[in-house]
Amino acid sequence: MILISCPWCGDRDQTEFAYGGDATVQRPAPDDADPTRWFDYVHTRDNPRGSHRELWFHAFGCRQWVEVTRDTATHAVAGAVLAGLRVGEGETP
């Protein structure tokens, strides 16, 4: 069982969460007309073996999205913050 430390609720079982995928992909601006940027956003992923920043939705808890840093080779969770706090590394979400 993976234990996810929700910033609001503390350590909770993975079964309380729904997986939301890679948290590092950035949606292009709505008026961005370049199809390759949209293609990258929708389809391509780094898919690292090791540290991975990813989104989980605390569906059976506080119902907030959290960004978890987890090792994909060992499943060890390094930490979790409220999703959006790190968007664009310092930009206002």
Next chain:
Amino acid sequence: MQRYSAFSLARRALGGHRGWEPAWRKATLRGAYDVVVIGGGGHGLATAYYLMANHGVARVAVIEKGWIGGGNVGRNTTVFRSNYLLEDNIRFYEHALKLWEGLTEELDFNLMVSQRGCLMLATSLGEMNALRRRGNMMRLAGTDAEYLSGDEVRREVPNVVGEDDGLWPIYGGLMQRRAGTIRHDAVAWGLARGASARGADIVENCEALDFLWTGGRISGVRTTLGDVTCDKVVLATAGSASLLAAKAGLRLPIESHLLQAFVTEGLKPLVDTVIVWGGPGHFYISQSDKGGLVFGGDLDGYNSYAQRGNLPLVEDVISAGIGLMPNISRLRLLRHWGGIMDMTMDGSPIIGPAPVDGLILDVGWCYGGFKAIPAGGWLAAHAAATGSPHELAPPFALDRFARGRLLDETGNGPVPNRQ
């Protein structure tokens, strides 16, 4: 290489089974080849085999970072079938199915291909309509599909669906009689034998680390056993394709995910076909020749390269199984394990030339990667040897994602953990 026959078996038996030669030759890496195949799973070995058997390519190497049979080719639940929904997929998996029907003789290695059928169950009217549509698509694409009513299902598999249907009412099913199971280790060994007999070098404990380049074109591979040059490289590293692709400057539409499988203690014959249930629960089951029930279900559902899963999914699969077949609730599990599947954004594989000169992809092997082995190898070998795609290959090209021509069987969209 020693041939296998009833006669050779009898002769060795009289000699106390001494004097059997290895089924395939362990090679050491040479400096140059026509084609280097990275990954000694089913796809890599099939690619090497067909490069030599179909195209007469002379110098082929398969490099495998672990050992032959240690990857997903030896971790799957051995089901093969071509009962897909989309025409391009049906035609591709049907090509594989036809090849499986002849490979035991061709390779002189008993793959234990058992065409025991695959029965998909419907436990609601909606599911039954979806199965009917699938069956229609299969028949239009020229493969076999048989619609069964609820009563016919009960007669066909009385030990799976009892008189009172357990938790779920059975509306009917879709049967593909030519589907079934194959012994997966024999596939790895049989293909290794076939490729090796034709002169391919199969090199174990040899990890590809990076590519060698000549003027913007891939011209070799850097391995833990040294550099090797070649005209073409085929990437067949199911379960970790993104990692080496990144070294070629490619970012693939793939996430790696965990799939678990389970085997119970041995039983007398209970399930004589492959049952697939994609209803309120996802569960599929068959019985091995040793009597163990082999079953599985969904992915664990989060990116993973760990070849072991977590308990919530164990509970999920087993509760779906017991919901369908209450009679298995007291069985003990002998083993369960996990493997890594490279889930693409549409759930279908990527086969064909990469947008990098000298590199051919045979990757993105989701749930269907075992049954696809001969067809994947056939198409990858064709691309590597002729430089042009096989007639079945264009729908599986990497550029389909950018062009918006997806092969999304489940209709789930670009969410790999739901594909």
